[in-house]
Structure formats: C-alpha cells, structure tokens
Amino acid sequence: MKNFNFVFILLLLSGCGSKPKGTINLIEKNAVLEPDYSGITIPPNIAPLNFNIKESGTSYFVKFIGASGPGIEISSSNGTISIPLSQWHEMLQKNSGKDIKAEIFIRNNDNRWSQFNSLIVHVATESIDPFLYYRLVYPGYESWKDLSVNCRNLENFKTTSFIENSVVDENCVNCHAFNNGKTDDFLFHMRGSLGGTYFYHSGKFQKINLKTKEMKNGAVYPRWHPSGKFVAFSSNKIIQRFHTADNKKVEVSDLESSLVLYDVEKNEMRDIEVTNRENSMDTYPEWSPDGKYLYFCRAVQIEKDFDFRQIKYNLCRVSFNPDNRKFGEMELVFDAAGIGKSISFPRISPNGRFVAVTMADYGCFPIWHKEADIYSIDLQNFAASRLDLNSDDTDSYHSWSSNGKWLIFSSRRGDGLTTRPYISYMDESGKSSKPFVLPQEDPVFYRHFLKSFNIPEFSNFEIDLNPGEIRDLAKTEAKQAKWYHQ
C-alpha cells in the first residue's frame, strides 16, 4: 500500500511538472504579455520586468538566457512571471550592452507544451537614475484627496511616499521640481490652508510665500537654475473648463502669464524682462544645462473673447548672465504656430543638444489632448522630429535622466484615462527606442490602479525627508519673499 502511494505521488508530480518536457510544439507567434516588453531597450540597473502571460494554459515556464549568462528559469501556474531581484541584476550586469532572451513555454489542457516566439530585450550600457519621483493623483477635474508624492527606487520595487496630503489637512501638493536630479535641491507648492512653496536647498527645508504684492499672479511652473541659486517660475492666471462632448476631460488655459526669477539665497523675486512681454504669455521656463539660456514657451496675449483653439505657443529663449542676473534679447527657437502646433514642457537634454517638448494642437496644457506627442528639437539645426516613442493617445510630461540616455514621460496609451510612466532609451542622434512602462512587482498592477502617475522626475538622490517633517513645516508661517525693484 505504501509503495502504491509513493508511485501515485510520483505520477502526480510528473503530471504537474512545471518544466517543458517531451515534444514541444513551436508556435510562431508572440505570446500576449502584460506589460508588453518585447523589443525594448532597458537600463542595466532597472528592476525586474515581471510580466503576465495572457495566453490560456495550465502551466507557464519562462527561461531567460543572457549572451553572457547566467540564465533564470521561472515556472508559474497562473502566467505571472516574477523574476528574483538578485538573479535579475546579476544577469543584467553580465549582459550589459547585449540582448537577453526569454523563451516562453505554455502547457495546454492536453498536457502538451508549446513554445512561443522568444522575448528579446536589449540591455543598454548606460544606467538610469535610481530614483523616480511622481505624484499619485486621480485623473480628475477639480477635487483631490489622498494625494501623495512618491519616491520609487527604479532598481527594485521599493516605493516610499515622502509627501502625503493626508498629513497636511488635505492641501493640494503640486509641481515638485528637482535641480536636474544632480543635487537634492527640490521644491514643491502646497495649495490650501497651509499654502506656500516648500524649498529643500543645501540641506535646509523652508516654506516660502513667493507671491509678493508686486506680483499679479502667483508663481506656478518652476525650473531650477543649474547653479541651484535661482529658480525661474512662470506666474500664471489659469482657468479650467470642462468639455461637454469632446473626449477630453478638462481644458486648462492661461489667461495671462509671465516669467519671474527667484533668488534662493537672497529670498528675492524679480521680473524676467523679455522683449514684448506685455503682449505675450510666457510660460514653462527651462534652463540650458550650462545655465546661460532660459528657454520658455510664448503665445500671443489672448483677448477677452478668445478662442482657446487658436492659442499656440512657440519655443523661445533669452541669454542669462548669472553674475549680474541680466537677461539678453529674446530669440525664437521653434515656430510651432507656423506648423499649426503649440509647444509645452521644454526639457533640454543634459548634453544641451536636444530639447524634448510636447506638441499639441493648441494651448499649454496638453495632458488631456489625445493628439499630444513628444518631439525632439535639435538645438544645432533647430529641426524638430516626432519621437518614435509616441502613441495614438496622450504622450506628454517628460523628463531626462541625468546622463541624457533615458527619457521618462506620461502616457495615457493604456486606457485613455490614467497616465503611466513610460521609459525610453535615447540614442546619440536623439532618436527614441520603443518605450516600456515602469515595471511593477505585480505585473497587472496597472490594470486596476485608478490613479495617475503625474510629473515623473528622475533623481539620483533619495530625499532625506519624511511626511512628518513636511507636516511640521506646514504648520509654520511661510517666510515672505521680497521683491527686487529694478
């Protein structure tokens, strides 16, 4: 009887074997994977690309093979392929600059194994910044609740929230900005009863009221000067309206906007005098990596009964001398209006060669525009090209890694509603590779998650602050910025 049991268990185990054996049926098609990681280029330090095989079967087996070894074998009963962290990183390190292949096997109901086309992923030699900061927010209209700014370690799945609005009387937190990810200088705005702009600079954390009585509108979109001494802001009067028939939720427009410069060390605000500013709306400042130019988007100042579809922003720049804080003459960098487009979010690559921008049909808030795409403008010849990373849905807010090899951007391509962070490799000529969605431990995480990943920004630093410190600072009185009279 004992022997019978033993044989029975053996038979049972052989039946349940999770490794392919016997004759394997080759299926010449790609298995449907969620997320789709086929044909992508990945950084050598990225977290495991866990995925789910969306093909019916009773068992799943994936064998990762690197040209320089070692391999990883993973069995699954439900199609979820969870890759062990240390083995994954070992494989990536050994195969930097090469391809890794994932052989995909599925056992059918009749107990026979099939093999699908292999998944090929290229491992770049250039690393990605290890941290990603983003805001988690419902892709809604006016209200907010349970809003947080999170820090995700891109080398694993560790996520910490460093700002939570539940600890600051549910005030709205927005526009977090880093100094190109190279230092731990950062800032964010808080709106509501504890309002102010929160600066972390040279290890000091302060709450500043940037709006002086001389300013018509508050400081909104920020960009740090590479020196860390200044922050350029746009000062905007913004309205948002809601479409009743178009398949976009919100239309955000500026009624007026101009640029201001904040001197972090002197706690001083001043106008940025740009040619013809009184007849223009200037917004989205961006510094060149050497700090000698300030780029921005400019549209003609709207009249009272404006047509929002006719507001088109061009890309302009002015020279800047950090020693005397003087700006030069304005130059038109790219005439987007001339091609019927409007530019937002200029972001210059760390080597200064390219500026990545979002172009939409109109306006300066393209995140709800399905036609919004990311373009690259070569600053050597000012030629613009639509990047290959784009989709049919909104592709918008983007950020460069500090080595300029990776571009992260927000895309609604998944469901048309929620934004997800996608990462793309950028080559020397400014071309993008097929992007991949930020890997999650649970590969079907995005399927159910209803919040958007907003303003993804790379950083090399994990900010040494916790929500408790922000809560304590929020309760204090904001320090008032001074106005510099020119």
Place this chain on the structure above:
Amino acid sequence: MQNQLNRTKYIKDIFLNVQPYLIYFLCLFIYFGYFAAYVQFFQEKSSLFICSSDFLKENLNQPGALLIYLGKFLTTFYFYPLAGAAIISAVATLLLFTVAHIIRNFTGKKSFFIPLILGSALFYLQTDYRYFLFNSLGLLLQVVAFYLHIRLSKFTKGWISVLISPAWYFVSGGFSLVFFLMLSFGFIAEKNRIGLLKIIALWCIILGTFYLSKEYLFFQTGKTLLTFPYSELNAGSQAKLFLSVAALISILPFIGFIKLKIPEKFSLSALSGSLILSALFVLVATAIGMKQSDQKSKQYFQVEKLFYENKFDEVVAYNTKNKTTNSLTLFLNNIALCETGKLNDLLFHFPQSAEGKTLFLKWKMEEEILKRGGYFYYTIGMINEAHRWAFENMVMKGHTPEGLKMLIKTELVLGNYKVASKYTDILKQTFFYHPQAEKFEKLLFNDGAINADPELGEKRKNKINTDFFALTDEPLGNVYQILVKDSLNRKAFEYKLAFMLLKKDYKGIALELPRMEQLGYTRLPNHIEEVAAALTSVKMGAPELGRIQMNTNTLLRWKEYLTIFKQHGSNAAAAEPFVRNQFADTFWYYAFYR
C-alpha cells in the same frame, strides 16, 4: 431529581439573564427592519466593500482604518434591510450584554440602570441615519476586549493586555482609548503596587506607540491619531451623546467602587428585575422610536431607492401618494417625470421652487449635491458632465454602488471601454452588485449591444455631440447651450420649458411652441397647453402650433377658471379657495398664486 431541579434553575437563570437583551434586540430589529430601513439604505449606498487585497491594503494605512474596513464589510449586508437590522441590533445588544457582564464582574451584582442608559443612548444614536456602524462596532470591540482581559487576567495578570496595546491601537484607532481607560481604571481597582506598575507600563507603551506613529510610521497629526476613525460627521453630528456613551463605558471598572446600599424592601428578585428591565427597554425603545422616526427621510430614501432602480413611474406614483416639499425628493421626481415624458404634464402636481432648485442642483463640492446632481445631466444627454459629478464624488468620498454604476454607464455611453472595464472589475468584486457588473461587462467593446440597451442606447442616442464648456454654476445655461447646438434634444427642451413655466415666461413659451412639432410632439404637454389656452385670451392671440391640435377640454377648463375668478370680482384672494379646489395642479393656479 435534584439534578433535574438544578438544570431547570440553570436554564431559568440563563433565560432571566438573557431575556431583557433579547427584548432589546427585538425592539431594535423591529424598528430598523420595519420602520427605519432607510438607515440601512443610506449607509449601504454610502460605501462599498470590495473583496480584494488592494482594498484591504488601502484600509491598513493608519490606526483605526481596519475598523472602518470591518464596518464597511458589515454594512455591505445592509443591501438586505432585514440583515442590516439584525446587524445593527446584534452589535448594540452584544455591547449591552458585555457591559452588563463587566459590571457584574466588578460588583458581583446584576446591573439594570447602566445597561438601560447605554441601551437607550445607543438606540438613540443609531436612529440617525448618518451614524455609521463602525462607531458602535468600535465601542463593542473595546468592551469585548476588556471583558476578555478580565476573564484571562487570572492567567496573564493583565500583562498581555498591556503588551498588545500597540496592536489594539492599530486595529481600533482612537476608539482604543476607551479600552486603555478601562484597563487603567481596572488596574486602579486592583489597589496594589503591581496595578500601578501596569498603569505606568501601559501608558508608556501607548505614548511610545503614539510617538512612533506620529514621527515614523503614519505621520498624521496628533489630533487625527488620537481620534480617527471617529468624526462628528460620521456619528450623525451627535458628538456630545456619543462621547458621553464612550466616557460611561470607559469608567465601567469604577462601578465596583460605588457602594450603594439599597434597602432590603427595594431590592428586586431576578425575575422581577429582568421583567422590569425588559419592560423599560420596550418603553424607552418605543419612545425613542416615535420621537426619532423621520418620515421625511424615510420618504426621501424610498424615492431614491426607486430612482436608483430606474422605476421612474413608481417614483412619481409614490410622490403623488406621499406629498413632500423636500427639494431633493422633488429634484429626483422631476427627473423621473422627464424620463417618462411627463415633466410638463405633471410639473405642478408637485410643489416647485420658483428659482428652479427642484429642477436642477448647482455644482457644490458636497457629497449630498455631488452624488445626485449629475443625474440631471445624465437625463438631458450631457454625459461628460454626469460623469464629472460622479467622478468628483468618487475622488472625495470613495466608491459607492450608485456612483460606480454611474461611472460605468457614462463611460459605456461615451465608448471608453477600457476605463469602463476597470470600473466593472471593481463592481464585480462586491458581494451584491456582481450580477450588474456582469451585465455591464457584456456591453464592453460592443457598440451594438449598447445601442440596443434600453437605457444606455437611449442615452447614447440623446448624448450631445457638439462640444461647449459646461457652465458649472448655471445648469439652465447648459440647457440653453445644448439647444443652441442640438435643437432636437427633447429632454433638454422639456427642462427649458419647465423653467419657463416656473418663471411664468408666457412670451418665451409662446416663442417655443412652433418648434414642438419638429421635436416630435403630437400633443402639447398639459401645462404648456394651459399656457397656450391662456395665450388665446390675451392680446397675443392664438399660438402657432403647426399640426398640433389643442385639446378643447383645456380651453373649456380655462374658461371655467376665468369664470370662477370673475365670480369673485376678479379678486385673487377671494377666488383662491375655489380655484384651488379644482385647479391647484395647473399652471394657471401657479401663475396666479405662487
């Protein structure tokens, strides 16, 4: 024989102990099951329990959140009002029963007075439909924990309770203060140095936990950590009474110190004590039930229930039978009238606000407005706007059954199937709404099925297709905008006419009459016909109606109205009682007297 006698006495004792609580349970069950089922209805519609690990994780984010989770879990069974009544009654009864045992443990005697007070207070609190279950549940957990502490302290000497206090704080949040106070008073009652040591240890651990929670774990403010999940709003704005109940429970261990010498002649036998307590429960429950029975709310929630079930004819019939002046009830009733094509036939059969408050709700970031206002837009084909109201409510208040259904329906009508499928996935993970989720699921990515669906097909057909910006504070402005862009939107047109009726805008209505044939009307709605009849006798002359014929009966009635009016020397005040008698539900009466 002796055994038999002992057994009978034992059963009798148990019966006498339990009987008052059974009576209390029955009182509550009858009240909530048959007289105030709207309490369960409101609470069930205010939250949604989702059977998923993500939902559990969301509810582990701060001390006390687990209590909310447990409350939502039990509240989901309110889907069946009798099950809800049983849960409410069981929680309150168990609380009383445990309290009685705790008192007995300290005094060695049965207590009648405190259970009576507590029972009455709990019943009173629960009669407010905004008093959520987790409040009573939170108190119940504290007394049960304390009772177990007493029972187990023979073996553990109370140290286990001290050691598990951080975990208990995590489970029940601010409510755990009740337990900690009970423990402390219990330790004081021990009247020895060890008791004092335990108090010191307990409060050191609690303060340590509190500090760690504030600075390193949850980062919330001290006030939140101290009170959550209690909030005045979720206790039906009955802070004083609720806190008094919590305070009374907290000091239960002190009862042992109170030595009341009751004269022999006043002491009660077990039987009479039990009977008196039962009788008092019945009396108090009846008194509270009668005082707190809220007919207005009962009526409103019955209408809302029928409305959510799309039983629009029944909504109108119910409101016809049960007259109301509640503007929210009338708002839903007007939507039901519009959905059934009777808005301008029966508008004045119900009281109306001359400012239009019964026709539409203005945008306001308040749950009561947000969760209902969007239905107006859904009816007139502003699907984006209906979706916006539902979405904003979801962001502010989390998922609710009807909110989620509205999100699904609007996304289906708009053809946003990928997003709709996310919402249907959530609805599928509920206990009682998965059949509806499955129904919606069949419509995903299937335009034909949606077009054929009686509700969604009609909404898709009626959906406005020319874009404009919603006027968030001006619902009427939106109606006008729709009609500028889509002159054949009959429901928007009905609302426009209804507002004109409310504003007594005869001239405006006269200008609209020629459009009615084009809009598919084969007859004039009653109130419009009343306006048309009135117009025939003023200088404006007979209105332009195309092929639509006026009902001669309406013209006769108008003459009759004028006759009565003239009989009283055209004195409006003198004629009013006679006119009201026959014409109270007409536009004519409204125009003259409202």
